[in-house]
Amino acid sequence: MxxxxxxxxxxxxxxxxxxxxxxxxxxxxRLNSNLTIEYGHVYDVINVLFPEVIEGNAFTxxxxxxxxxxxxxxxxxxxxxxxxxxxxxxxxAEKAG
Numbered sequence: 200m201x202x203x204x205x206x207x208x209x210x211x212x213x214x215x216x217x218x219x220x221x222x223x224x225x226x227x228x229r230l231n232s233n234l235t236i237e238y239g240h241v242y243d244v245i246n247v248l249f250p251e252v253i254e255g256n257a258f259t260x261x262x263x264x265x266x267x268x269x270x271x272x273x274x275x276x277x278x279x280x281x282x283x284x285x286x287x288x289x290x291x292a293e294k295a296g
Contacts, residue, residue, distance in 0.1 A: 203267045203288070205295050211262040215240040217294055218247070226286045247287065252278045258287060267295050 209217070215238065223236050239246040245260040253273045257280065261268045269288055273280045 203269070203292050203295050205262065205264060205266050207295055208264050209262065209267070209295055211240065211243045211245060214260070214262055214267070214291075214294065215245050218245065218290075222287070222290055225290050226283070229286055230282070249278075249283065252276075253280065253283075257283065260291070267291050 218238055223234070226236070227233055234249055235251050237248040237250055239248070239256075243262045245262070246256045247258040247260065248255070249257050253276050255272070257271070257273045257276075259270045259272055261270070269284065269291060271280055271284050
């Protein structure tokens, strides 16, 4: 679990829109890849899925007025989820800070 201070602050809806519009280009540019990313959003929770490389929900983001929390749900995956988590964490810190 990685907490990030929600300085701006971003609502879950605003962050969901940013993820959908900007995160794929951000991570694919950094990793020189072409990952497919899917998102789900209910209230203050956003799920991030990488269906080509990880089965099921890879990450859960919980948004509050004070912080954004990132949870890695794919710790048993064969894929390098730490690399995905670091890039997602960097993106969130950039947008929330």
